[in-house]
Amino acid sequence: xxxxxxxxxxxxxxxxxxxxxxxxxxxxxxxxxxxxxxxxxxxxxxxxxxxxxxxxxxxxxxxxxxxxxx
Amino acid sequence: xxxxxxxxxxxxxxxxxxxxxxxxxxxxxxxxxxxxxxxxxxxxxxxxxxxxxxxxxxxxxxxxxxxxxxxxxxxxxxxxxxxxxxxxxxxxxxxxxxxxxxxxxxxxxxxxxxxxxxxxxxxxxxxxxxxxxxxxxxxxxxxxxxxxxxxxxxxxxxxxxxxxxxxxxxxxxxxxxxxxxxxxxxxxxxxxxxxxxxxxxxxxxxxxxxxxxxxxxxxxxxxxxxxxxxxxxxxxxxxxxxxxxxxxxxxxxxxxxxxxxxxxxxxxxxxxxxxxxxxxxxxxxxxxxxxxxxxxxxxxxxxxxxxxxxxxxxxxxxxxxxxxxxxxxxxxxxxxxxxxxxxxxxxxxxxxxxxxxxxxxxxxxxxxxxxxxxxxxxxxxxxxxxxxxxxxxxxxxxxxxxxxxxxxxxxxxxxxxxxxxxxxxxxxxxxxxxxxxxxxxxxxxxxxxxxxxxxxxxxxxxxxxxxxxxxxxxx
Numbered sequence: 001x002x003x004x005x006x007x008x009x010x011x012x013x014x015x016x017x018x019x020x021x022x023x024x025x026x027x028x029x030x031x032x033x034x035x036x037x038x039x040x041x042x043x044x045x046x047x048x049x050x051x052x053x054x055x056x057x058x059x060x061x062x063x064x065x066x067x068x069x070x
Numbered sequence: 071x072x073x074x075x076x077x078x079x080x081x082x083x084x085x086x087x088x089x090x091x092x093x094x095x096x097x098x099x100x101x102x103x104x105x106x107x108x109x110x111x112x113x114x115x116x117x118x119x120x121x122x123x124x125x126x127x128x129x130x131x132x133x134x135x136x137x138x139x140x141x142x143x144x145x146x147x148x149x150x151x152x153x154x155x156x157x158x159x160x161x162x163x164x165x166x167x168x169x170x171x172x173x174x175x176x177x178x179x180x181x182x183x184x185x186x187x188x189x190x191x192x193x194x195x196x197x198x199x200x201x202x203x204x205x206x207x208x209x210x211x212x213x214x215x216x217x218x219x220x221x222x223x224x225x226x227x228x229x230x231x232x233x234x235x236x237x238x239x240x241x242x243x244x245x246x247x248x249x250x251x252x253x254x255x256x257x258x259x260x261x262x263x264x265x266x267x268x269x270x271x272x273x274x275x276x277x278x279x280x281x282x283x284x285x286x287x288x289x290x291x292x293x294x295x296x297x298x299x300x301x302x303x304x305x306x307x308x309x310x311x312x313x314x315x316x317x318x319x320x321x322x323x324x325x326x327x328x329x330x331x332x333x334x335x336x337x338x339x340x341x342x343x344x345x346x347x348x349x350x351x352x353x354x355x356x357x358x359x360x361x362x363x364x365x366x367x368x369x370x371x372x373x374x375x376x377x378x379x380x381x382x383x384x385x386x387x388x389x390x391x392x393x394x395x396x397x398x399x400x401x402x403x404x405x406x407x408x409x410x411x412x413x414x415x416x417x418x419x420x421x422x423x424x425x426x427x428x429x430x431x432x433x434x435x436x437x438x439x440x441x442x443x444x445x446x447x448x449x450x451x452x453x454x455x456x457x458x459x460x461x462x463x464x465x466x467x468x469x470x471x472x473x474x475x476x477x478x479x480x481x482x483x484x485x486x487x488x489x490x491x492x493x494x495x496x497x498x499x500x501x502x503x504x505x506x507x508x509x510x511x512x513x514x515x516x517x518x519x520x521x522x523x524x525x526x527x528x529x530x531x532x533x534x535x536x537x538x539x540x541x542x543x544x545x
Contacts, residue, residue: 014420021419022401029413036417040389043382044421047428054438057430 010038076100077533080146080240080294087134087145094134094145098127098189101147105191105238108536111219113211114232116152118192119159123147126189133187142297144187149242151227152193153200154285155274156180163276164196166209166406167399177274178309179243179285179302186301191239195229200245200278201392202411204228204463215257215460216534217500222463224257224456226250230288231258235501237533241289241298247278248388249455249478251286252490252505256455259492259501259529261295261520262288264478266511267485268313270299271306279391280311282384282482291530292520295489296320299513318514324521329365331449331519333358336480337370339377340454343475347458349494353502357493358452360526361519371451375439380480383436386421386429387483393418410467433483440484441510450519451507453477455490459500478505487513491520492529501529 014037018025025033078086086092102120109115130145150156153163155173157180162168176184184190195213197203204212204222213228215221216236223232227244231254234242244251246264255262263286270285277283287298299320306312335358340346362368392415393400400419404412444451454477481488488507496502508516524530 017420023416023419024404025416026405029409032413033416036413037420040386040417040420044386044425044428046378046382047386047425047432051431051435055431055434057427057434 010041076237077531079291080142080289080297083146083240084142084144088139094127094130094189095124097145098123098147098191101191101238108236109233109238111536112214112216112223112232112236114195114213114229114236114238115149115192116162116164116195116210116229117160119190122159123189123191126184130187130189140185140187141301143183143301145189146187146241147189147191147239148183148298149191149194149230149233149239150180151196151200151230151242151244153196153245153276154180154193154243156190156193159193161193161276162209163199164203164208164210165198165408165411167403169209173274175274178271178306180274182302182304183243188301194227194233194242197226197228197250198408198411199276199396199415200226200247200250202408202414205408205410206464208408212463214463215500216536217259217460218498220462221460221500222257224254224460227254227262227288231255231260231262234258234260234288234290235534236536237290241287241294243302244286244288245275245278246284246286246478246482247282248384248482249476251284251288252455252478252488253476255288255490256503257460257501259495259503259532260288260290261292261489261491262286263295263299263489263513263516264481264487265299265303265513266313266487268311268315269487269511269513270302271304271309271312273306273309277395279388281391282388284482292491292517292524293321293324296324296517313511315511320514320517323514323518326518327364328361328519328522331366332447333361333366333368333519334371334444334448334451335368336374336451336453338374339480340457340477343377343457343477345457346454347496349459349496350454350457350502353494354452354454354504357504357523360523361452364522364526371444371448374444375436377475377480379432380436380483381475383429383432384476384479384483386425387433389415389418390421390426390429391418393421436480437484440480440486445509449508449515453480453505453507455503455505459496459498459502481505481507486510487516489516489520491523493523493527494529495532
C-alpha cells in the first residue's frame with residue numbers, strides 16, 4: 001500500500017477508491033470516513049503475515065475439519 | 071401500574087398457566103399495560119402488536135384448556151428485534167430505508183416461537199441495520215437503559231435488552247454479529263446467548279455479515295434462555311449456514327453444577343485493554359472466584375493470540391460483508407441512512423479482495439487455536455462481555471471506534487457459543503457482566519455453568535425500579 005505512506009498519499013488513494021466505488025460522500029462526513037479508512041488500513045495490514053497451508057479458509061464452519069492436519 | 075416487574079420466570083408463569091391461576095390473556099393484557107405505561111421511558115418498542123398479541127393469547131388459553139400443550143413457551147409473551155421478518159407486520163430495521171417494508175412471510179424464528187404457542191407483543195428497537203447507533207437521526211428514537219435512561223442499553227439488540235431488563239418481556243430475540251446480543255445483555259444486566267454458528271436459522275432475518283451473524287435470545291435468567299433456545303434451535307435446509315446436528319435438551323443439565331469442570335479465563339483480552347474499568351475486572355475476578363468455590367478448576371489462559379488478532383480479523387470480515395449487502399443503497403441513497411450507519415458500513419468498500427482473504431486465513435487459524443487448542447483443555451472459557459458499564463447514550467461516538475475492542479467479537483470469528491451473564495453492579499448502579507463461551511454445539515454446558523453461578527448469586531433477582539427511571543428521565 002505504497003500510496004498511503006503519508007497523509008497526502010492516503011488522501012489521494014482514498015479519493016481514487018471513493019470514485020471507483022461510485023460513491024458520493026457528503027462533505028460533512030468525508031473526514032470521519034477518511035479517518036476510518038486509515039484505521040481500517042492499519043487493521044487489514046496487520047493481517048498480513050506468513051501462514052501455512054493450514055490457514056486455508058475452506059471448510060471453516062465444518063466442525064469435523066477444524067482440527068485437521070496440514 | 072407498579073414500577074417493579076413481575077419476577078416470575080417463564081417456567082413459573084407456565085406452571086400458573088397450567089394450574090388455572092393465570093391465563094395467557096391476563097398475562098398479555100398486563101404486559102401490554104406495562105408496555106403502554108413504561109416504554110416511553112426507554113423506547114424499547116418500535117411496533118406494539120396488540121391485536122395479534124391478544125389473538126395469540128386467546129388461542130393459547132383455548133389450546134391449553136383443550137389439552138394441547140406446545141411446551142414451556144405456550145402462552146408466554148415475547149418480542150422480536152425489528153430485523154426479524156414478521157408476516158403482515160412491518161419490519162423496519164430501525165431505518166428510513168425500510169419504513170414501509172411489510173414482509174409476506176415470517177422469519178424461521180418467528181414461525182418457531184409462534185408454533186410453540188408464544189405471544190408476540192411487538193417489534194423491538196435496534197441500532198439501524200443492526201450496526202449504526204445509538205443514533206438520534208433515525209425514524210425512531212434509540213432505546214435507553216432501564217437502570218438509568220441517561221445511559222445506552224448497548225446494541226445492536228438495544229430494544230431487546232432494554233425490554234427484558236425492564237421486565238416488559240421475559241424473552242426477546244436479538245441478533246449478534248460482533249456482540250449485538252451479549253453487548254446489550256451486559257449493559258442491561260440480562261442473559262444473552264449467541265449460540266453456535268449454524269445452531270439457529272437466520273432465514274428471514276436481515277443480514278449484517280453472512281458469516282458472522284447469529285440469532286439468539288435475551289432473557290432475565292439462564293433457564294429462560296435455555297427454554298427459548300429449545301424453541302428456536304434446529305436445522306433449516308434453506309439457511310445455507312444451518313448445521314444438521316442434533317438439538318439436546320438445553321435444560322437437562324442446568325442443576326448439574328460445575329464441580330470438576332475446567333474453566334479457562336481469557337484475562338489477557340481485557341485486563342490491560344484501553345479504557346477498561348477496574349470495576350469490570352474486579353467483578354470478573356470475583357465471579358470466577360465463585361465458580362472456583364463451587365468446585366471448578368479455574369485458571370488464567372496463557373499463550374493465545376492477542377485480542378487484536380481476533381478484532382482485526384472480525385472487523386475486516388464484518389465490514390466487507392456488510393458493504394456487499396448495502397452497496398447499491400450506499401451508491402444511490404446514502405443520505406437515507408443514519409450518519410453512524412453510513413459512515414461505518416461504507417468503509418467495507420475500501421477493503422481489497424486480498425484483505426478479505428487474509429482475514430479468512432487468519433480466521434481459520436483462530437478457530438484452530440480456540441477449538442483444537444483451548445477447548446481441548448477447558449470445558450468453558452470466561453471473558454469480559456464489556457470493558458465498562460453502559461456509557462451515556464449521548465456520549466460522542468467515532469464512526470469507526472477502532473480503539474474500542476468488542477470483547478464479544480472473538481466468538482463471532484470462531485463461531486463458538488457464548489453467553490453474557492450479569493455479575494454485579496458498578497458504583498453508579500449499572501450492571502457488570504462476563505461471558506461464558508463453550509465448545510461447538512455445546513450450549514448446554516454454557517447454560518450449566520451460567521446456572522451454577524446464578525444459583526450462587528443474587529444479581530438476577532434485582533430489577534430496575536421504573537418509577538425511579540421515570541423520575542431520572544423527567545429530570
